Amino acid sequence: MQAMTYDRFGGPEVLSATRQPLPKVGPGEVLVRVRCAAVNPVDWKIMAGGLEPLMDTVFPVVPGWDVAGVVERVGIDVPEFSVGDEVMAYARKDYVHGGTFAEFVTVPVRCLARRPSSLGWEQAAGLPLAGLTAYQTLTRLGTREGETVLIHNAAGGVGSLGVQIARALGARVIGTASPANHDRLRELGAEPVAYGDGLTDRVRELAPKGVDVVADFVGGVLDATLGVLADGGRHASIADNTVTESGGQWMWVRPSGSDLTALAELADAGKLTVRVAETFPLTRLADAFELSRSGHVHGKIVVTP
Incomplete structure (x- = not known):
């Protein structure tokens, strides 16, 4: 071959x-x-x-x-x-x-x-890989209907799928991205916020009581994560293993036919592209x-x- x-x-x-x-x-x-x-x-x-x-x-x-x-x-x-x-x-x-x-x-x-x-x-x-990374991160964090989720790098390959999956789980989604990608995030159902200085304040304007779940798909944003996390909130990162020191989970995607089937069902239901x-x-x-x-x-x- x-x-x-x-x-x-x-x-x-x-x-x-x-x-x-x-x-x-x-x-x-x-x-x-x-x-x-x-x-x-x-x-x-x-x-x-x-x-x-x-x-x-x-x-x-x-x-x-x-x-x-x-x-x-x-x-x-x-x-x-x-x-x-x-x-x-x-x-x-x-x-x-x-x-x-x-x-x-x-x-x-x-x-x-x-x-x-x-x-x-x-x-x-x-x-498969990007979808499973987002799906396993959000499901292991126990994302539930009615919760508010912050996704770092929401316009990226994993993040854009994470936005759609979180929405399918019934969550409200706030996503960080450069301004050029904000329209795309709105199309996916997220409320966009810009990266950089003042990120914590911008997220707090949208979620004054903090967010329930933070999914970090970029790394280097732990301070912002902890600054917006509500009491009892959960967080995970695929790019920063130091999150474990503050009660977060460091994620490494696992092959799973059953999880991939769940993503296929979301796609066929019109909830994932x-x-x-x-x-x-x-x-x-x-x-x-x-x-x-x-x-x-x-x-x-x-x-x-």
Whole structure:
């Protein structure tokens, strides 16, 4: 099969288009023919060696964890799926090796969900990692109907999905973003506030008694979080592990087919959409990574074999 691989840590320059053996399909796995795979910042951070202290790496590596495609083959003990099923997954495995930027990828059943009919292939590929990060953060914080939620970086890839999920849970949402993105947040159902000096005061103007839940999807905002949190409020961050020192949770997204199915149901109910910024062919994965690294993209970057 055709795949993009790297055999040493580094930047986009270490990527090469190669031919790789078709992956073996183990018990509890399916082989997915990739229709689309989405780029996440973690992909190029791993390629640079950023997760080497946490996860074993087996070279050559096919990067990528987000995928949408069609089941090509099922392994032993997989009654849940059949050949031809249209699926999506956050396909993280226990070590770094066989990822989604290829024509085929094996995916553990625990990661899989059926593609929602309301999302195209590109949107479905862009949903899993970012959507699960937002969903698991908000649900682990016990977000409930009638509560007020503050989302830091609400216009980002995770944040924009978090706004929609929090609204679907029945919460009022205040979202931080640059003024250029405020109209977008209003479209998603959030009340926008600008970053920078005076953030705490601006949030307090909207929520004088404080907010019940804070989801930090950017980092570096702990003082603002604590300054607006109501008594008994809960907070979590995906980017700042020091939040645990002030009673918060440090989040690391977990593959979950059941959580992804819940997101698919929100999408089919018209409560969740995924914005796609740009699509690249597989052989231009280095360009897709460079765009992601620039930080100047609004929406998901998708790659198609």
